[in-house]
Amino acid sequence: MGGTASLPAVPAKQLKTLLSVTHFSELHLKALHAHFQSLADSRHGGGGATDEASAQPHISKKGFLRALGAEEGSSLFIERVFTCMDGNRDGYLNFLEFVMGLDLLSPEATAGERLRLLFDVYDIDGDGLVSKTECRALLAAAFVEAGVTVPPTDLQKVVDKTFEAHDLDHDGNLSFAEFQTMADKRPGFLRPVTLHTKQIIDQHLAKADGTAAGGAAAASS
Numbered sequence: 001m002g003g004t005a006s007l008p009a010v011p012a013k014q015l016k017t018l019l020s021v022t023h024f025s026e027l028h029l030k031a032l033h034a035h036f037q038s039l040a041d042s043r044h045g046g047g048g049a050t051d052e053a054s055a056q057p058h059i060s061k062k063g064f065l066r067a068l069g070a071e072e073g074s075s076l077f078i079e080r081v082f083t084c085m086d087g088n089r090d091g092y093l094n095f096l097e098f099v100m101g102l103d104l105l106s107p108e109a110t111a112g113e114r115l116r117l118l119f120d121v122y123d124i125d126g127d128g129l130v131s132k133t134e135c136r137a138l139l140a141a142a143f144v145e146a147g148v149t150v151p152p153t154d155l156q157k158v159v160d161k162t163f164e165a166h167d168l169d170h171d172g173n174l175s176f177a178e179f180q181t182m183a184d185k186r187p188g189f190l191r192p193v194t195l196h197t198k199q200i201i202d203q204h205l206a207k208a209d210g211t212a213a214g215g216a217a218a219a220s221s
């Protein structure tokens, strides 16, 4: 019953690229596109820019945080994920950046891919190393998100212990290799980097299905 009409079309060229570089199927990409459209804001920075590129839908950091149930300034982790997803660093996610990012956050991403993303999230200044300060900032954010209160002195102890155990060359930083060794010894370390992309996709597929099938009890009872 060819009814994909209810979903906005993904530009053919983007679809082709994304099919080859992500783990998503065409159906998944269409559902993600619908989700993207629902989060997107076509006003680019509110500066009234009207050129073609600016008119493309984009997700602002605020919109991204809102979609994940966070507020600006409340989640360093989510803000860092946003920054790592924002490939061209313009402060917005276009559809390509959005999908490539979600791909790395999906359960289908390999452990290596997720580890790379997590390392980039931790490496706030982007110098290719995770310093104690960066580690402490992200751990603090992780505890806050988990609803756990950890006094600063205890937090420092956790950081010091982590570095004692994993800063193998004692340069005061974790290199990617050292970071990897740490993750290998701590199963579950990558858990925070998995988003329920499948849930997002399923929601949109269900919605699309409901509209296409013309009825199907769908909506909230």
Ligand SMILES: [Ca+2]
Residues within 6 Å of the ligand: 086, 087, 088, 089, 090, 091, 092, 093, 094, 097
């Ligand atoms: Ca961007």
Ligand SMILES: [Ca+2]
Residues within 6 Å of the ligand: 122, 123, 124, 125, 126, 127, 128, 129, 130, 131, 134
């Ligand atoms: Ca760094």
Ligand SMILES: [Ca+2]
Residues within 6 Å of the ligand: 167, 168, 169, 170, 171, 172, 173, 174, 175, 178
């Ligand atoms: Ca080191």
